[in-house]
Amino acid sequence: MLKKDKRSSPVIGCYTSNIDGHDIQYMVKRSARCRYARIEFKSDTGLSVVIPRHYALERVPVLLQEKITWITRQITKHRLNLNSIRTQRIAIGNFISFLGRNIQLTKASIIEDSREHAYLIEDKLIVNCADAELEEVVTSWYRKQAFLILKQKVDETISLLGVEYTRLMIRGQKTRWGSCSRKGTLSFNWKLMMFSEPVIDYVVLHEVAHLKEMNHSKRFWAIVEWYCPECHEHRKWLRLYGQQIAGLTGE
Template sequence: MRRETGLMVVIPKSYEIRQVPDLLEMKRGWILGKFVKYAEVQRLSANQELKSGDSIPYLGRNLKVVKEQNNGNANSVKLEQNKLLVSLKSASSRLNVTLERWYRMQAVKLIGKRASELSPLLGLTYNRLVIRGQRTRWGSCSHKGNLSFNWKLLMAPEPVIDYVIIHELAHLKEMNHTKRFWELVAEYCPRWREHKKWLKDHETELATKLLYSFI
């Protein structure tokens, strides 16, 4: 779903173009539901520029954002107990921009570390791991073995993050959501249904945080 162009359909090279209309008709209910959710995200995002005193989730905890001005030094973010201390070099520096950069850096560290720890447990090896700001996905796995994760996962509890990592690692063995795929996920993440539901329940909430760069 793109703000500028609307619905985008991505299909494998082997998929017959003439089958797309039938596919869209079959998925009509799902597509309409996504449009409704997208409109809700747009509505909630109208005034999403964070300010000092607001809260933002990090690893499942709500942290208070405290803005400080540092008179010319580089912008920085420091996690201190239940606060995120955001030091800005000038009054014109964007709080959201600085926070997103910090979240992205933390995602590279934490998700990269967990993926490197979990992949040997599944007996699987991935090629590359990248952190992105996907519009519609928490993660993805390519046919080349590259893993991609949404930096906004850092707002979710750690067990939920692990579920998404295990989910994408499992795609290295089973690209489709077959019975065997879900059996593999369940073997290493028995509470996957609970974590999947958490993501669905909080999708709109997380999508509107720091949204200016997300859509």
């Protein structure tokens, strides 16, 4: 029998506090084993505060206030500004999210027919097309990246779990991140490309694990937890922010 991972602490909830003019979003977790409150920052889950058993929730904003310089530095460093990616819109100059970081839509100085319609250079997505085609070009770039990135991740996870699949499909479902059919077709939403890789890896693992267990039974979760002990944090994150982030126009 596989044991549940004991490292992850229960999540109490997600909050937003205005600290020194910054809207800071964070997750609060309570841990029976931690003696002092601590602040963590991960590129996939963002800011978390882990508090001991009897620590009052009201004290958390004070703690954040004390560490505001460090926190804003982390947010800038990881380019995971959830506030800005919530309202992303496909327009030149705007930032959109790709693999958990913000990339800026930038128009090519000259439109060249010989080049691809969109290509990434560092943190700029250069679009080489007329304004009217912008949305189509950007979404097809995402779909293409989705296929390349997910194909590799699926293949790796397939061999890890010793299963087989028949087909990989990239879709644009409104409410689903991925699915697995009885015939072995794995489908994923291209909007997953907006999330950081650990979240994408979790979704891939979840669907591939369905090739072993076509249900959400304890046996299914034991497989997922075994390969991804932080799966419940990723799930929670997808539920909290996923819909807002994936509001990117281009359905």
